[in-house]
Amino acid sequence: MPAPAHIRLPANGNASGPPPKQKNNSRLTKSLKRKRGEEEIAKLSGAVAAFDLKAASLFSELPLTRQTAMALDKSHFKTLTDIQRKAIPLALKGRDVLGAAKTGSGKTLAFLIPVLENLWRAQWNTLDGVGALIISPTRELATQIFDVLRKIGREHTFSAGLVIGGKKLKEEQDALHRMNIVVCTPGRMLQHMDQTVGLNFENLQMLVLDEADRILDMGFRKTLDALIANLPKERQTLLFSATQTKSVSDLARLSLKDPEYVAVHETADSATPAKLEQFYMVVPLHEKLDTLFAFLRNHLTAKIMVFMSSCKQVRYVYETFRQLHIGIPLLHLHGKQKQTARTEITAKFLAAKNSCLFATDVVARGLDFPAVDWVIQLDAPEDPETYIHRVGRTARFEKTGRALLFLCPSEEAGITARLETKKVPIVRVNAKQSKKKEIKTQLQNLCFKDPELKYLGQKAFVSYIRSISIQKDRESFKLQEYPLEEFAASLGLPGQPRIRGLKTADLEKIKERKNLPRALRKLAEAAEESDSSDEDDEEGGAKKKEEQKKVRTKHDKMVERTNQNVLAGHYRNLVADNGASDDEADFLQVKRTGYDTSSEESGDEESEEEEEGEQKEVKKIVAGPDGKEILIDSKRREKLLTSKKKLAALKSKGQKFRFDEEGNPHALYELQDESAFHAAGAPEVQRKQFVEEEGKKVKVADVEDRELAREKKRIKKEKRKQREREEIEGEVEHGIQLHDKLELPDWSDNDQEESGVALEEEKRQERPSKKRKKEKRKAIEAEDEPETLEDLEALAAGLLE
Numbered sequence: 057m058p059a060p061a062h063i064r065l066p067a068n069g070n071a072s073g074p075p076p077k078q079k080n081n082s083r084l085t086k087s088l089k090r091k092r093g094e095e096e097i098a099k100l101s102g103a104v105a106a107f108d109l110k111a112a113s114l115f116s117e118l119p120l121t122r123q124t125a126m127a128l129d130k131s132h133f134k135t136l137t138d139i140q141r142k143a144i145p146l147a148l149k150g151r152d153v154l155g156a157a158k159t160g161s162g163k164t165l166a167f168l169i170p171v172l173e174n175l176w177r178a179q180w181n182t183l184d185g186v187g188a189l190i191i192s193p194t195r196e197l198a199t200q201i202f203d204v205l206r207k208i209g210r211e212h213t214f215s216a217g218l219v220i221g222g223k224k225l226k227e228e229q230d231a232l233h234r235m236n237i238v239v240c241t242p243g244r245m246l247q248h249m250d251q252t253v254g255l256n257f258e259n260l261q262m263l264v265l266d267e268a269d270r271i272l273d274m275g276f277r278k279t280l281d282a283l284i285a286n287l288p289k290e291r292q293t294l295l296f297s298a299t300q301t302k303s304v305s306d307l308a309r310l311s312l313k314d315p316e317y318v319a320v321h322e323t324a325d326s327a328t329p330a331k332l333e334q335f336y337m338v339v340p341l342h343e344k345l346d347t348l349f350a351f352l353r354n355h356l357t358a359k360i361m362v363f364m365s366s367c368k369q370v371r372y373v374y375e376t377f378r379q380l381h382i383g384i385p386l387l388h389l390h391g392k393q394k395q396t397a398r399t400e401i402t403a404k405f406l407a408a409k410n411s412c413l414f415a416t417d418v419v420a421r422g423l424d425f426p427a428v429d430w431v432i433q434l435d436a437p438e439d440p441e442t443y444i445h446r447v448g449r450t451a452r453f454e455k456t457g458r459a460l461l462f463l464c465p466s467e468e469a470g471i472t473a474r475l476e477t478k479k480v481p482i483v484r485v486n487a488k489q490s491k492k493k494e495i496k497t498q499l500q501n502l503c504f505k506d507p508e509l510k511y512l513g514q515k516a517f518v519s520y521i522r523s524i525s526i527q528k529d530r531e532s533f534k535l536q537e538y539p540l541e542e543f544a545a546s547l548g549l550p551g552q553p554r555i556r557g558l559k560t561a562d563l564e565k566i567k568e569r570k571n572l573p574r575a576l577r578k579l580a581e582a583a584e585e586s587d588s589s590d591e592d593d594e595e596g597g598a599k600k601k602e603e604q605k606k607v608r609t610k611h612d613k614m615v616e617r618t619n620q621n622v623l624a625g626h627y628r629n630l631v632a633d634n635g636a637s638d639d640e641a642d643f644l645q646v647k648r649t650g651y652d653t654s655s656e657e658s659g660d661e662e663s664e665e666e667e668e669g670e671q672k673e674v675k676k677i678v679a680g681p682d683g684k685e686i687l688i689d690s691k692r693r694e695k696l697l698t699s700k701k702k703l704a705a706l707k708s709k710g711q712k713f714r715f716d717e718e719g720n721p722h723a724l725y726e727l728q729d730e731s732a733f734h735a736a737g738a739p740e741v742q743r744k745q746f747v748e749e750e751g752k753k754v755k756v757a758d759v760e761d762r763e764l765a766r767e768k769k770r771i772k773k774e775k776r777k778q779r780e781r782e783e784i785e786g787e788v789e790h791g792i793q794l795h796d797k798l799e800l801p802d803w804s805d806n807d808q809e810e811s812g813v814a815l816e817e818e819k820r821q822e823r824p825s826k827k828r829k830k831e832k833r834k835a836i837e838a839e840d841e842p843e844t845l846e847d848l849e850a851l852a853a854g855l856l857e
């Protein structure tokens with residue numbers, strides 16, 4: 057069950073609800089109560105001040121309020137762990153504490169108990185506002201802390217809230233005004249400080265940073281500094297982590313006052329839990345998935361966490377392995393999922409008995425999943441600290457657990473050496489070859505059937521390469537040592553995706569931007585832009601802007617668009633998640649194959665059409681003219697592919713051959729065998745001979761050609777004459793036919809004659825004008841010569857008509 061974002065912890069030991077209202081609230085009772093309360097506080101404060109720091113080993117021996125003691129008892133917390141024994145008394149006395157202890161050693165209670173106790177002794181109530189701010193690097197961890205707070209604070213009357221984003225800002229804003237204890241992630245809290253009217257922390261008593269080294273690192277630097285600027289300097293600060301920072305500059309940022317460094321396991325043999333068995337395996341990059349698959353197949357009843365370096369890898373492995381039906385329930389978790397999905401998956405894995413969770417480092421720190429048997433690190437961690445936190449998800453609080461790290465051959469020396477210096481006892485093991493199973497072909501089939509999956513695979517490939525390229529540990533992670541072609545093939549991809557922009561990748565900047573809440577991420581980008589132009593003079597600023605504009609090429613646009621549309625439905629949800637921008641697309645992209653690439657290089661007009669087609673989803677894949685796969689994701693492309701003419705333009709031009717007598721093909725210009733050429737005589741002589749022979753051939757051919765031409769001319773003439781003859785005959789026939797066709801009524805002979813003349817006239821009009829003129833002339837000549845004056849007059853009248 058996800059925790060509500062805002063709770064009011066019930067009062068006075070009444071766990072089932074708020075305390076019953078007193079009907080008879082006389083002044084006397086009130087003052088008596090106040091007096092008793094003051095007495096209780098004074099007594100407890102005295103006990104805390106007098107408390108011997110090394111005295112307690114049980115919670116019951118600590119100077120705690122009745123409420124806290126009762127809740128601890130109900131939660132079956134009896135004995136203090138080392139860190140709790142040392143850190144709680146100091147924190148109760150109001151000291152700043154830097155707490156360092158192994159993973160799963162109970163650090164959460166070490167800061168939550170003092171928070172409740174110190175606020176209670178300060179008689180904190182709703183009107184006092186936020187008294188304690190607890191910051192965690194991830195939403196999941198913040199939620200877990202909040203759950204523990206609900207458990208051990210249930211007898212108190214404080215109002216507590218969870219501020220991690222993933223829900224409407226307004227809801228959180230309303231609740232924030234009533235909160236005494238706030239558990240939050242840095243980005244979201246900063247957003248509230250900027251946007252929630254009337255929110256002030258001037259009364260803040262305690263600031264707690266869980267996973268302090270992570271919150272203080274570069275990724276959160278700007279956000280944390282902005283947060284701290286809003287907090288009063290006079291406060292108590294508690295920092296906890298399994299890998300605590302001792303950096304003076306980091307601590308200076310927090311203005312700690314004489315902090316007490318409590319590092320309970322510093323003198324221990326190992327930095328990791330005693331009951332944790334740790335192994336590593338040297339696996340070539342392109343065999344990692346096969347090995348992981350085989351491992352899971354052999355551990356179907358275990359609870360396993362598999363860490364990878366990017367969201368895209370997590371998604372790709374999850375989506376493909378799911379379809380390979382391994383036989384163990386699979387889950388996946390990464391920072392680009394919606395909050396509801398993240399909460400749901402976390403709850404599922406918490407409750408699962410056997411399951412495999414593919415995850416990024418979003419769950420590497422602090423999360424307390426019960427009974428995890430194995431932690432697998434498919435991708436090597438960026439540093440020993442990350443390794444320690446990842447493996448710390450198993451073997452928690454005196455339980456056993458096992459961890460397996462996959463190392464590429466080029467990573468082995470560097471990483472094992474670094475782990476050794478950090479006191480991590482790790483043993484090399486080898487995978488049983490007999491158990492290995494190659495899944496490349498299956499992945500290829502999946503990618504072939506499903507273009508979205510293939511695209512996801514390409515993105516996973518790019519993300520992995522990017523993660524290697526931005527590693528700080530350049531000795532262990534040498535990009536040139538990885539077999540990229542084979543790796544792409546092992547993911548089932550038809551070829552190695554092209555990658556651009558590796559050199560521009562900046563780890564710190566990426567982390568910093570990633571850690572900002574989505575809304576602020578955009579603001580930060582805009583601010584960065586304006587900052588940089590402020591520094592320049594006007595011309596320089598304009599130039600810079602121009603450059604920034606140029607950086608986003610058509611190709612970039614296309615890939616961005618593809619992110620939204622190529623991954624349809626289910627996959628698009630995974631990618632687009634909450635409108636999150638794809639950070640990686642800023643500096644690394646997959647170069648699509650086939651038609652995509654050519655369209656990217658085409659003119660502006662085409663690009664505009666592409667843009668128009670933005671909302672269209674993937675339709676199908678067809679075989680292109682060269683047998684290449686072509687993805688049809690827009691109407692324009694589909695149209696293009698149905699036009700034979702345009703397709704012909706895409707086709708290769710082909711090759712011309714000459715066929716000999718036997719029907720064997722030869723290239724048009726085939727070179728003669730060199731030795732035979734020399735044997736035939738001097739080249740100049742051969743040339744002359746060749747010219748002579750060819751000249752004779754030309755003459756003969758010329759005579760033949762002329763004869764042919766003459767013959768053609770004759771045939772043509774013959775044909776023309778024949779046509780003319782036929783025409784004349786046809787005209788006569790035509791006239792008869794027309795005449796025959798008429799259905800003549802039984803009129804007088806005269807009439808018949810008239811109609812015959814009329815028809816003749818009609819027929820004439822149909823003839824070509826030249827012919828008609830000729831006939832007219834003939835007709836006039838054929839007329840009888842006028843003999844009389846009447847005849848002459850009649851002729852003239854006829855001519856005038």
Ligand SMILES: Nc1ncnc2c1ncn2[C@@H]1O[C@H](COP(=O)(O)OP(=O)(O)OP(=O)(O)O)[C@@H](O)[C@H]1O
Pocket residue numbers: 132133134135136137140157158159160161162163164165297298421422423424448452453
């Ligand atoms: N005194 C105690 N008695 C029994 N169980 C305890 C005690 N303190 C803590 N635990 C249990 O130990 C487990 C680990 O505690 P917690 O999550 O606080 O460890 P952590 O030191 O914060 O680990 P990480 O470094 O991974 O964040 C939890 O399940 C918690 O309930």
